[in-house]
Amino acid sequence: MKQFLYLIFFFLIFSCGTASQAQNYKTHKIKQGETIESIAKIYSVTPFDIYTLNPDAKNGLKRNDVLIIPNSKIANTEAPQAVIEKELVGFKEHKVKRKETLYSLSKMYDVAQEDIKKHNTFLYANNLRKGDELKIPVYKKVLTVNEPKATTKDYTVLPKEGKWRIAYKYGITVTELEAINPGMNEVLKEGEVIQVPNLEKEAEKPIDDRYSYYKVLPREGFFRLKLKLGLEQEELEALNPELKEGGLKVGMILKVPYQAASSEEAEAEASSDLTQSITNSDTKHIAVMLPFKLNLVDTDSILDTKKLINTNPFLNKSLDFHSGVLVALDSLKKMGVSLKVDVYDTKNQLSEISSILRNNDFENVNAVIGPFMPNNIEKVSTELKRYNIPVISPITKNVTLTENVFQSRPSEDLLTEKIVNYVESDSTITKVIIIADHDNTKVSNDLKSKFYAASQVYSRKDKEGKDAHYILDDDIKHLLKPGKNVVFLETSHAGFISTVTSKLNAYITDDVKIILATTNMNDAFEDDEVSNYHLSNLQFHFPTISKMYNEDDNNSFAKNYENRFGVSPNKLAVRGFDLTMDVVLRLSSSEDLYTSVNDTPLTSYVENKFAYKKKLFGGYYNNTVYLVKYNDLKIVEIED
Structure with a gap:
């Protein structure tokens, strides 16, 4: 204790500079019967403040020992x-x-x-x-x-309230909360009364369920947090203004955008079955906005209508998607969900959308599914923002994420990240090889930056220097090693895929195992020229936005769809079903779609799953994709 006091006094003398500088500390001589709590009240500080400067005091107080007491941080709390x-x-x-x-x-x-x-x-x-x-x-x-203002006050623990929530609300660390409450249980119980800083009500910070909260770990500075959370110091300070004055402290709770949690954490979440969690029985009012362009349909001519369906991509996609919506609405009604659904034809025209929004009452709509195109989504979301109505983008890749927009289609970057992370985490792999045509040189180099020991092989060129889309045995056979070899194939050329997969199949032995992978599963891999047998034999791995449902799984949606429409559902129909089910079930199990993001981190349906993350200053995006592989001529999901 004496050595510690000496160091403290030496520090104070050294740091004062001039005699006129204000003192930051006092001293207190311990009297018989005094406790840390009683001494803290005298000087309007917290027990944690005293323990910080006097760590030996945790072992007990001795009469006549001297404590270093910091000046009070709470305004108007001087002695009587x-x-x-x-x-x-x-x-x-x-x-x-x-x-x-x-x-x-x-x-x-x-x-x-x-x-x-x-x-x-x-x-x-x-x-x-x-x-x-x-x-x-x-x-x-x-x-x-x-009389001096008390430094602490009673606080009654709310349902499901943990230490971090209370610490954040009162602007202290979890450790400080524990210091104020010696002997506090590890898990708080509802109704338990504890001590918290005596702040004014307006000074308390509310918990915003649209965000996540992060506890700062030892030795974590802004640089480490940037690597971990993907947030710049300025972004963290914008959400946590107290950082500008006090900086980072171990144990402090930071408000962070929901996407700051890593995608790996999202994947670790168990998928929730919302059909068992319906608690909100109010009627859900849904609007569906699709570019049918029905004004072009000649209902008097069956042949012309069929031709239009086959040639007009907007009508074709809208009908497929809407057919899945209809089957979802039937399923939801059978579950007892009360629905009011309005369907609008946007005609893919901004003027028509303006007319729809102007001539219809959207104020009490719970969610809007659609439109398809980015500029149309932006128009709808901008107009409905004043009502805080969520607008869900069904199929578009790049949407302006304003505060009320939900982009349900995951980004393409997430696909690459998924397969790369999977290969990186497999410690049994002995060799990584990257085969690409010259159109995919950048993709090959990006993969090389992830796998430093990987070998790169490019397709051969013809005499004119053009890509000939083939490789020779000598280009690759010597690169394969005993054990598990992962070969990335990056191309959109069906002939090149056929050539490479045929050769790789010939190289498989009892000692040399080969797994084929790609970051970009495109139509070329499904071309008739490519052998499904070869892909299956190579256990072809690829990331995908939506998996393919298995008809052998007794899928009730597929049966209901076939009974209603007489054909099997395509991917757009399945997406219409999955997205509608997710939106309505989230509304039926949470207060609204925004709070459902935290209440239900991950959901999955027939082919699609949804794990929404919030941008720092913007809306929500789906942050989850599938990783699948060929297995016995079927495509199955790879469980992480």
Whole structure:
């Protein structure tokens, strides 16, 4: 203890600089029967403040030991003080004589010049003159003792409330909360009464369920947090203004955008079955906005209508997507969900969208599914932002994420990240090889930057220097090693895929295992020229936005769809079903779609899954994709 005190005093003397600088610490000599809590109250500090400067005090207090006490951080919490206040009891009349001034009158009557002016307001604009009749206030002096404000107050723990929530609410660390409450249980119970800093109500920070909260770990600075959370210092300070004054502290709770949690954490979440969590029985009002372009349909001609369906991509996609929506609505009604659904034809025209929004009441709509195109989504979301109505983008890749927009289609970057992370985490791999055509040179180099020991192989060129889309045995066979070899194939050329997969199949032995992978699963891999047998034999791995449902799984959606429409559902129909089910079930199990993001981090349906993350200053995006592989000529999901 003495050595510690010496160091503290040495630090104080060294850091003061001049005698006039304010002292930041006091000393206290411990008396018989005193506790850390009672001493903290005397000086309007917390027990944690004292323990920080006096760590040995945690082992117990000894009479006559000296503690270092920091100055109080809580305003107006000095020791009890006697304050003399004045109380107005009446007035005296005074007629101004020659040579009298406000100063002489204030001395004569023992009142302030300002008090004389306050009760004789003409003096604010005029000088005092002989003959002026004044009212001189008469005061009675009253002694008032101001009691110090308590540094802590009682707090009753709310349902499901943990230490970090309370610590964040009162602007302290979890460790500080524990120091204020010696003997606090690890898990708080609802109704338990604990001590918290005695802040004014407006100074408390509310928990915003649209965000996540992060506890700062030891040795974490802004650089480490940037790597971990992907947030710049300025972004963290914008959400946590206290960082600008006090900086980072171990154990402090930071408000962070929901996407700051890593995608790996999202994947670790168990998928929630919302069909078992319906708690909100209010009628859900949904609007579906699709570019049918029904004004172009000639209902008198069946042949022309069929031709239009086959040639008009907007009508074709809208009908497929809407067919899945209809089956979802049937399923939801069977679950007892009360629905009001409005369907609008946007005609893929901004003018038509403006007309729809102007001529229909959207104020009580719970969510809008659609439109398809980015500029149309932006128009709808902008107009409905004043009502805070969420607008869900069904299929578009790049959407302007304003605060009320949900992009349900995951980004392409997430696909690459998924397969790369999977390969990186597999410690049994002995060799990584990257085969690419020259159109995918950048992709090959990006993969090389992830796998430093990987070998790169490019397709051969013809005599004119053009890509010939083939490789020779000598280009690759010597690169394969005993054990597990992962070969990335990056191309959109079906002939090149056929050539490479055929050769790789020939290289497989009992000692040499080969797994084929790609970051970009495109139509070329499904071309008739490519052998599914070869892909299956190579256990072809690839990331995908939506998996393919298995008809052998007794899928109720597929059966209901076939019974209603007489055909099997395509991917757009499945997406229409999955997205509608997710939106309505989230609304039926949470207060609204925004709170459902935290209430239900991950959901999955027939082919699609949804894990929404919030941008720092913007809307929400789906941050989850599938990783699948060929297995016995079927495509199955790879469980992480």
